[in-house]
Amino acid sequence: MSNERRRKKSGFLYTREIIVWTLLLAFLIGLLVYNKDRIFKGGSEKTAESESDPFPDDPGDNPSETPEETEPPESETAPPESSPEADSGQVVPEGSGPLRVYFLDVGEGDAAVLMLDGKVMMIDGGDETHAQNVCTWLQAQGIGRVDYMICSHPHKDHASGLVSVYQVATVGKLYTPVQEYADNVYFTSLIDTAYTEGTEVSVPVPGETFAFGPAEVMFQGPVRYDAEEMNNNSLVVRVRYGNRTFLFTGDAEAEEEADILAAGFDVKADVLKVSHHGSGYATSEAFINSVRPESCIISVGPNDYGHPAGEVIQRCSNVGAMVYETMISGTITVITDGTSLQYNFER
Ligand SMILES: [Zn+2]
Numbered sequence: 001m002s003n004e005r006r007r008k009k010s011g012f013l014y015t016r017e018i019i020v021w022t023l024l025l026a027f028l029i030g031l032l033v034y035n036k037d038r039i040f041k042g043g044s045e046k047t048a049e050s051e052s053d054p055f056p057d058d059p060g061d062n063p064s065e066t067p068e069e070t071e072p073p074e075s076e077t078a079p080p081e082s083s084p085e086a087d088s089g090q091v092v093p094e095g096s097g098p099l100r101v102y103f104l105d106v107g108e109g110d111a112a113v114l115m116l117d118g119k120v121m122m123i124d125g126g127d128e129t130h131a132q133n134v135c136t137w138l139q140a141q142g143i144g145r146v147d148y149m150i151c152s153h154p155h156k157d158h159a160s161g162l163v164s165v166y167q168v169a170t171v172g173k174l175y176t177p178v179q180e181y182a183d184n185v186y187f188t189s190l191i192d193t194a195y196t197e198g199t200e201v202s203v204p205v206p207g208e209t210f211a212f213g214p215a216e217v218m219f220q221g222p223v224r225y226d227a228e229e230m231n232n233n234s235l236v237v238r239v240r241y242g243n244r245t246f247l248f249t250g251d252a253e254a255e256e257e258a259d260i261l262a263a264g265f266d267v268k269a270d271v272l273k274v275s276h277h278g279s280g281y282a283t284s285e286a287f288i289n290s291v292r293p294e295s296c297i298i299s300v301g302p303n304d305y306g307h308p309a310g311e312v313i314q315r316c317s318n319v320g321a322m323v324y325e326t327m328i329s330g331t332i333t334v335i336t337d338g339t340s341l342q343y344n345f346e347r
Pocket of ligand 1: 110157158251
């Protein structure tokens, strides 16, 4: 029984152990590779999702949601990721507010000014004949800068007065649905002035949002360009502050309203700036039923179109909304702390 035989035996054992360990290691690596998606994926996905979410406080973002829950498959008809939103709103930061929304009396036209925490947003500016009044009003409020100017569409009763604003204020950013419209020289002048004065000019896409201080602004329309009817290219803007929402519809008619609903946007709003000065071609039953406002503001003046149409006032009343007209009430102010709404009227 020699040392040689013992060596042979231990040599054999040694080789067998290497084989066993190698197989075991290969098995473990295989197991790891096979399961790597399940082991590493969940956490990182969740982080990316919460960073890109423009409405982190939506109930859709319930913290009890499990990371395994898969997102709905994308399709052409899928609504933008930030909608449908829910009504429970967002938290108003301490010391913020209130949000003041002024619907200026500019006759047959639209002009609204929003103020929040020192920031100013303007949605339309009336026609050229009311421009001086608008400028005087801005100056009386001590407004020397409009941070966000939104021109709903290039028609004169919305766009023309905006040019004059440059005489009394600087303008940070201009949102417009188009950059060219030959039928209104004031609109052409507005675009030219914006570029000359260094205002950033933007044509927003549906679903685009921006922060107006602690309020959130979303463009819900136009969903598509309407070559026949400029009114249907109106920028439709939803502003949310705390639990309260305002919807500005420009002169959007029933076709654009239908597009917005079909795209899946949550149009629910407490205060609706009624479209197209109360025209019967707008504020369809389907749309007002989705907005379900507590108040409807009609920006209207003496006109030959029969604005506001009786059937529109009826449709607004049918959903339980109070209806206010600038032609009757003058400038209408709605003030909110994110919870309650307060109305002031000033002739
Ligand atoms: Zn109009």
